[in-house]
Amino acid sequence: MQELAQLMASLRSENGCPWDKKQTWQSLIPYTIEEAYEVIEAAEGEDAAGLKDELGDLLFHVVFYSRIAEESNQFNIDDVIRGITEKMTRRHPHVFGDKSGSINGADEVPGLWEEIKRKEREEKNGLVENRDEANSKPVSIFDDINSRVPALLWASKVQRKMGQVGFDWADADGVLEKIDEEFSELQKAREAQDVAGMTEEIGDLLFTMVNLSRHLKINPETALRQSTHKFQNRFRYMEAKLLDQGRSAQESSLEELESLWQESKIKKKK
Numbered sequence: 001m002q003e004l005a006q007l008m009a010s011l012r013s014e015n016g017c018p019w020d021k022k023q024t025w026q027s028l029i030p031y032t033i034e035e036a037y038e039v040i041e042a043a044e045g046e047d048a049a050g051l052k053d054e055l056g057d058l059l060f061h062v063v064f065y066s067r068i069a070e071e072s073n074q075f076n077i078d079d080v081i082r083g084i085t086e087k088m089t090r091r092h093p094h095v096f097g098d099k100s101g102s103i104n105g106a107d108e109v110p111g112l113w114e115e116i117k118r119k120e121r122e123e124k125n126g127l128v129e130n131r132d133e134a135n136s137k138p139v140s141i142f143d144d145i146n147s148r149v150p151a152l153l154w155a156s157k158v159q160r161k162m163g164q165v166g167f168d169w170a171d172a173d174g175v176l177e178k179i180d181e182e183f184s185e186l187q188k189a190r191e192a193q194d195v196a197g198m199t200e201e202i203g204d205l206l207f208t209m210v211n212l213s214r215h216l217k218i219n220p221e222t223a224l225r226q227s228t229h230k231f232q233n234r235f236r237y238m239e240a241k242l243l244d245q246g247r248s249a250q251e252s253s254l255e256e257l258e259s260l261w262q263e264s265k266i267k268k269k270k
Contacts, residue, residue: 004060005077008067025065032061044225091116141165152221155210163214172215178208237264 011020035058042050063077070076089096093116141161147154162168169175182205189197213220238260239249249257 001063001077001081004063005067008060008063012067012071020064023064023068025068028061028064032058035061040225044229150221151206152210152224155207156214156220159207159211159214169211169215172212175208175212175215179205179212182208234261234264237267 011017013021035054039051039054039058042054062080066075066077066080141164142158145154145157145161149157159168169178182201186198186201186205189201210220213223235249238257241260241263242248242252252260
């Protein structure tokens with residue numbers, strides 16, 4: 001880490017790289033997002049060599065942000081490492097603290113984790129013991145949720161938070177009934193040609209599908225990415241077959257495309 005931090009300092013120095021020197025936290029954001037998704041792609045493909053490379057790129061961004069902060073005396077990479085180490089130690093009392101041995105399985109950890117984070121939020125907002133409630137800031141169960149994450153992840157986090165306080169369906173059957181209800185409302189909005197209504201009902205239907213995923217213990221983001229990969233690969237198979245015939249998808253009829261689509265599904269199963 002020291003060697004990497006020194007490399008970053010050199011890149012940002014007076015005689016360093018012109019591009020690196022002009023970067024800010026804001027200018028790095030799109031590159032950081034891209035690097036994070038490249039990590040995901042390597043992990044999904046179980047590409048160990050690629051994952052090692054992409055994790056290095058992402059780590060470089062951590063050092064990059066930290067170096068920019070250090071130049072204005074805000075924090076440095078040592079502070080980042082020390083902070084996450086202290087946080088993870090604090091949030092694992094069942095390993096490092098007075099609750100050692102109190103957890104019997106992985107399913108019990110999220111509840112303990114959320115309780116610790118709730119106390120951290122209260123302390124951060126001034127809601128500590130012996131403090132006058134009238135002078136305390138309100139604390140919401142959503143305070144630590146970032147609404148700028150992808151919509152599927154945001155919805156899942158919001159639903160999980162509500163479920164933790166008991167505002168939830170008892171099982172997946174109740175969610176399936178809600179999906180039928182939302183689909184019926186979408187149909188009514190469509191029949192009325194109500195664009196605003198259709199937009200709202202599509203959102204409600206997607207939100208409820210995320211809830212179903214949560215009850216079935218399936219990550220909706222992962223499920224959608226897997227399906228998108230699957231359908232993209234099937235279409236690429238179609239494109240390759242058409243290319244062998246000297247044609248493109250645009251030059252083919254819907255019937256021809258459908259036939260190749262069904263063929264791609266059979267090939268995949270084999």
